Amino acid sequence: MFFKRLIRKTKSIFTGLKKSDSGFWVYSPFTLPVHHLAWARPLNEMLLRYQVRYIARKFRLNNPIVWVACLAACNTAIKIKKSKLVYQRTDRYENTPNVDVEIIRKYDRRLKTEADLTVYVNKALYDEEYTQCKRAIYLDHGVDYEMFASAEKNQDIPPDIATIRKPIVGYFGGISYHKFDVELMKKIIDLLPEFSFVFVGDVPLDYHDRLSTENVWILGQKPYELIPHYGKCFDVAILPWKANKWTEAANPIKLKEYLALGKPIISTSAFTELQQYLDVVYKADTPESFAKCIERALAEDCPDIVTARRKKVQNASWDSKAQMVLNELFPGMSND
Secondary structure, eight states, rough: HHHHHHHHHHHHHHOOEEEEETTOEEEOOOSSSTOOOOOTTTHHHHHHHHHHHHHHHHTTOOSSEEEEEEEGHHHHHSSSSEHHHHHHHHGGGGGSSSSSSHHHHHHHHHHHHOOOOEEEHHHHHHHHHHGGSSSSEEEOOOOOHHHTTGGGOOOOOOOHHHHHSSSSSEEEEEOTTTTTTHHHHHHHHHHHHTTTEEEEEEHHHHHHHHHTTTTTEEEEEGGGGHHHHTTTSEEEEOBBBOOOOHTTTTOHHHHHHHHHHHHOOEEOOOOOOGGGGGGEEEEEOSSHHHHHHHHHHHHHOOOHHHHHHHHHHHOHHHHHHHEEEEEEEEOOOOOO
8 A cells, every 4th residue: 555655646746737637737746755854854845845836936826825735734835925824624634544643733733823724524623623723614525416426327337346246335435444444344244245345446455355255346446537337336335434533533525425326325433424414324333233234224225215315415516615615715705
């Protein structure tokens, strides 16, 4: 997993400045992996600041909005010229494995006090920390609703899932050691030998071995635009996450994507945001209860419940979320 990320990061750096299919420009700056070395950090910040200023000049961005989602950019973001600074507090970054906790906490505290707006996606974390910020809002994630909800209208099915026997219990997205409960998953798989379990996304090599049985298919990472077409083949979708400080403050976008697909969902109670979806999601924390919920969800599924799931996220567009942020940054600004 480390080497995959290293290769992906290296490729993005050497790609340089690139225009995305959505029409905006993307640049992955070069930085040195020395954030843990106090004497080397100023060099990294200088490199990053130079690259950001170069891009800003190229596009004549004289007074940009700077949005920080990577804490290593903290000092650079604060020092460069800008109109507004936004800090995206998506997760408890300090609880991410293999990070320098003290440095992360230092960057986090500074950004909260310096940012014009701190954006939280977890209500419990927002309630805990908003008084530490200059200004903060709780902003639930959006979802590409039409992309997922309309997938079933397309009759094309990816060939590597088309031949897998039904019923299919599916999970899409990367599998990480700190959030995915592989021991729970293994027991669930053993309890339901008549079900096919399909995983779409990056899976660590040792998890391949631990999950490998005759009713498991690990299909690997797929382009984002194909994810709905894999998801539409699921009979049941799952979120078997561990309970820890990181997952507690998470808010998985895939939950909304599963709902937009209209699929039955079984999740552990690892993250607090699940509470607002319990009317359309089954909750289970033991292998036995999780397996029973999978069987129950499949038996109870019907068009009315599918509609209720989709309705839950129908208005959660990314456009609406972007407008909420703009309204906070520029009160009174026209929606046009």
